[in-house]
Amino acid sequence: MSTPRPPMRIVYLLYRLDVGGLETVIVNLIDRLPRDSFEHHVIALTQCGTFKNRIRHPRVQFYDLNKKEGKDPWVWFRLWKRLRQIQPDLLHTFNIGTLEGVIPAFFAGRPVTIHAEHGRDSYDPKGEHRTYLLLRRLLSPWVDRFVCVSKDLHTWMVNRVGIPEAKVRLIINGIDTQHFHPGPNPPLLPPEFTSEHPFIIGTVGRLWPIKDQGNLIRALAHLRHQHPMGFQRCRLILIGDGPNRQELELLAQQSGIADRLWITGWRDDVASLLRCLDLFVLPSLAEGTPLTLLEAMATRLPVIATRVGGVADLIQDTTTGTLVPPSNPEALAAAIAQHLDHPSWSQEMGIRGRAWVETHHSVDSMVERYLILFRNALLQKTL
Numbered sequence: 001m002s003t004p005r006p007p008m009r010i011v012y013l014l015y016r017l018d019v020g021g022l023e024t025v026i027v028n029l030i031d032r033l034p035r036d037s038f039e040h041h042v043i044a045l046t047q048c049g050t051f052k053n054r055i056r057h058p059r060v061q062f063y064d065l066n067k068k069e070g071k072d073p074w075v076w077f078r079l080w081k082r083l084r085q086i087q088p089d090l091l092h093t094f095n096i097g098t099l100e101g102v103i104p105a106f107f108a109g110r111p112v113t114i115h116a117e118h119g120r121d122s123y124d125p126k127g128e129h130r131t132y133l134l135l136r137r138l139l140s141p142w143v144d145r146f147v148c149v150s151k152d153l154h155t156w157m158v159n160r161v162g163i164p165e166a167k168v169r170l171i172i173n174g175i176d177t178q179h180f181h182p183g184p185n186p187p188l189l190p191p192e193f194t195s196e197h198p199f200i201i202g203t204v205g206r207l208w209p210i211k212d213q214g215n216l217i218r219a220l221a222h223l224r225h226q227h228p229m230g231f232q233r234c235r236l237i238l239i240g241d242g243p244n245r246q247e248l249e250l251l252a253q254q255s256g257i258a259d260r261l262w263i264t265g266w267r268d269d270v271a272s273l274l275r276c277l278d279l280f281v282l283p284s285l286a287e288g289t290p291l292t293l294l295e296a297m298a299t300r301l302p303v304i305a306t307r308v309g310g311v312a313d314l315i316q317d318t319t320t321g322t323l324v325p326p327s328n329p330e331a332l333a334a335a336i337a338q339h340l341d342h343p344s345w346s347q348e349m350g351i352r353g354r355a356w357v358e359t360h361h362s363v364d365s366m367v368e369r370y371l372i373l374f375r376n377a378l379l380q381k382t383l
Contacts, residue, residue, distance in 0.1 A: 007039045008378060011088040011111075013079070015097040017048040017062070019240070019266055020206060021291040022094055022118040025149075025173060025366075030057050032367045038374075041086055045075055045098060061086075080104035083111075089378055094118060096132050102142040112381045114373070116147040117157060119288035119309065122210035126286070127156050136161045145377050149173050149288040150310025169373055172313075173289040174366030175298055177358050179271055182300035182350075186272045190262060192235075199233040199340060202277040204270055204292040205284075207242030207263070212306075214244075214251050215283040218329035219336060221255035226333050230340040234260060239273055241265045274299040279339050279346070285326050287311050294361050297321070297353035302346040304335045314361075320353040 012026050030040045040060045042048060045067040052062055063082055067075040083091070083105055090112040091105045102113045120127050127133075140146075140161075146168045148154040154170045157163050193200060201220070205211045216236065224231045236257065238248065245263060252258040267273060274280070280296035282305035287293075289310045296303050297320070305311045306326040315321035322338070324331045339346040 005037075007037055008090060008374065009039045009041070009086065009088045010090045010092060010374070011041045011043055011083065011086060013043050013045070013091060013093045013098045013101045015044070015095070016046045017042060017044045017051055019049075019051050021173065021288075022116075023051055024291055025118070026094075027051075027054050028174075028176070028363050029367060029370055030055050030060055032363065033371060041088065043079065043082060045079075045101075076100065076104050080108050083108035090114065090374060092116065096121070096135065099135065099139055099143075102139055106142055112374075112377045113143050114145045114147060114377060115143045116149070117153050117288070118149050119153075119290075120210070120286040122208060122285070125210060127160065133161055136163070140167070143167070144381065145169055145373065147171050147373070151313050152310045153288055169369075171366060171369045171373070172310075172361065173291055173294065174361045174363040175291055175294045175357065176363045177298045177354075180274065180295040180298040181271075182354065183275050185276050188269070188273055189237075189276055192259070193237075193262065197233060198235045199230070199279070200235050200237060200277045201279045201281055201336065202237035202239060202273070203281050203283065204239040204274070204295070205282075206240055207238065207244040207248060209244065210285050212283045212285050212327065213238055213248055215306075215327055215329055215332060216281055217248060217251050217255055217257065217261070219283075219332035220257050220260070222329050222333035223336060224256070227337045227340065230337060233340070234336075236261050237273070237277065238263045239267060239270060270295070271299070274301065277301055279304065279336065281332070281336070282306065282311065283326070283332065284308055284311075289314065294357050297350075298357045300350040300354040302339055302349045303353060304332065304339070314356075315353075316356075319349070320356045321349065 043063045045065050047064045048062045065075050065078045079101055087109050088111045093099055093101050093115045099115055105111055140163050146163055148157050148170055157168050158165045220236055252261045280301045280303045282293050284306055287309040303321040307323045308326050315323055317323045322335045324335050
């Protein structure tokens with residue numbers, strides 16, 4: 001009778017466990033990987049926020065390393081000590097902020113190392129920062145596998161960063177289409193958003209520069225002149241919070257649309273709020289495979305998104321969504337006007353969008369690909 005194999009011990013290393021698409025992927029992995037086969041530990045270089053409460057798995061360990069602002073070389077020593085204690089089989093790092101963690105991991109026991117790139121930051125939206133390109137190249141020998149969540153990132157990782165293609169895996173993000181689904185509008189909107197047959201436009205995301213919600217506010221201001229009749233119906237919801245909130249509120253006041261804007265702050269009922277919308281807009285400057293866009297499409301919403309990163313892989317322009325150039329409020333306003341003027345076409349687009357997500361972006365398919373990656377990487381390491 002064979003002895004049962006012990007569970008694979010995984011450490012997920014993040015800069016901060018906070019609200020976001022990357023963090024949602026981790027939640028889905030922890031909750032959906034076979035429970036008897038994996039043991040999960042989450043380490044945040046800074047802190048694990050309340051987002052950890054979304055994990056339903058009862059046996060997950062969380063650790064805060066309390067990194068100081070700016071340079072804090074001692075955080076890597078604290079990581080080394082923690083990894084020595086945990087002795088993981090696999091270390092999974094995310095984005096450039098945690099990549100250096102592969103070095104203390106090597107000296108703490110040489111686990112399998114997997115590094116994932118989920119998108120780009122506001123200080124490097126095109127992925128051309130020389131220091132970070134060099135850092136990825138220098139640390140690549142310490143990484144067993146790289147994961148990219150979009151074809152755009154995969155091409156960049158191989159051709160621009162210079163990582164051998166054999167070490168890079170493409171795993172597209174997936175979502176739970178049973179949780180994000182169409183349905184009746186729940187009574188969640190403020191009174192001024194429910195009168196005069198409104199047209200509710202919304203977006204979901206952290207309020208910071210790379211998400212460029214200001215472009216959406218400017219587009220609505222342009223719509224006042226391009227389409228005054230339609231503008232009267234429009235209301236705008238920004239679902240999320242972040243460091244740019246006051247700047248966006250000021251921009252709305254200066255643009256004359258403050259009375260049409262609702263910034264909700266962080267919410268646990270995003271799926272319900274999406275069902276209150278008539279149109280979803282993703283105005284970002286850079287993206288990997290944005291979960292919020294997939295969630296909106298799964299809700300059967302018509303969508304407009306900027307043609308950046310992996311977005312064009314998710315949307316067939318004018319079929320499952322509308323693509324516009326980034327930082328172009330005039331083009332975005334014109335696209336919104338098209339949806340205002342052609343409601344049947346807009347609704348059909350939403351129907352096709354959900355069908356696309358159900359076929360190509362299920363969360364179960366994503367988890368299965370990570371399961372294969374984790375097991376194969378560990379097997380090759382032990383050969």
